[in-house]
Amino acid sequence: MSWGLIREMGHVAIQTTDIEASIADATGLLGLRVTEQAGREVYLAAAAVHHELVYVESDTNGIHALGLVARDGDALREIRRRVEAENLPVISDKPLGGVQDGFSFIGPEGWVFDIYTDPQPHRPGALSFGPDRYGHVNLHPRNVRGMMEFLARVLDFRLSDVIGDDFAYFMRCNADHHGIALIQGRGTFHHHAWQTQSIADLGKLGDRLNRVGRELIWGPVRHGAGHNIAAYYVETSGAVVELYTDLEQVYDDTRPPVKWGAEENWWNMWGSYRPEEFRTFGIPPVSNRR
Incomplete structure (x- = not known):
């Protein structure tokens, strides 16, 4: 919707x-x-x-x-x-x-x-362990307020949650709590996120990573902003991939944004720990597409 x-x-x-x-x-x-x-x-x-x-x-x-x-x-x-x-x-x-x-x-x-x-539609082949769909991205713009205002003014995104004083904004284009999350940073793309049906799928992802000598860099966690349960790993390009389930749905478009203090625990309802290096991952935009 x-x-x-x-x-x-x-x-x-x-x-x-x-x-x-x-x-x-x-x-x-x-x-x-x-x-x-x-x-x-x-x-x-x-x-x-x-x-x-x-x-x-x-x-x-x-x-x-x-x-x-x-x-x-x-x-x-x-x-x-x-x-x-x-x-x-x-x-x-x-x-x-x-x-x-x-x-x-x-x-x-x-x-x-x-x-x-x-x-264009594409008929899927035999079912496997993959997620249901692509869900959202997380960007770390230098001017986080400017990016938020651009997304609202030009592309009609709505605010779902606001973190601190111009620290982070979670924005939606449909009932999903966020399609684009913005966190103040160094101008990089942090992660692309994929919806799955069950928290058990996050555990299976951890097992697949372990079998090839890789690891989750964080999670599973239950976020406060968005309420989704999520786990993260780093792909070959340097971008982070999130697999998540149980994302909040916002059906009332008149709902005012939820506001969190910058130091309030909006990142994990199950504990306060955050890996220090988590936000250091990511890749920049490339505007020269030749």
């Missing part, structure tokens, strides 16, 4: 210096399926769509684009009008494959956004 211009989170596209290892992580650890390989791009999904994750072979690790699905053609045109009114550079009238219509632009701090309608 969407109240604004964006219907749902679409995809995350990541440039990687080791595309084979990245694909192995996504299929063997997370449980996604490859839907298409086209040139230097590999498309993967959990849901019955063409793609939710894209890896782009590159000589650098970074975020290629963040994909958002517009509500309809009128919403797509309105977003285009707002982008042009803000003098944000439109870099393509043809987003990544598997979509009907859309465009790409460079937003604040160099983040590239792919806005499109009607993602």
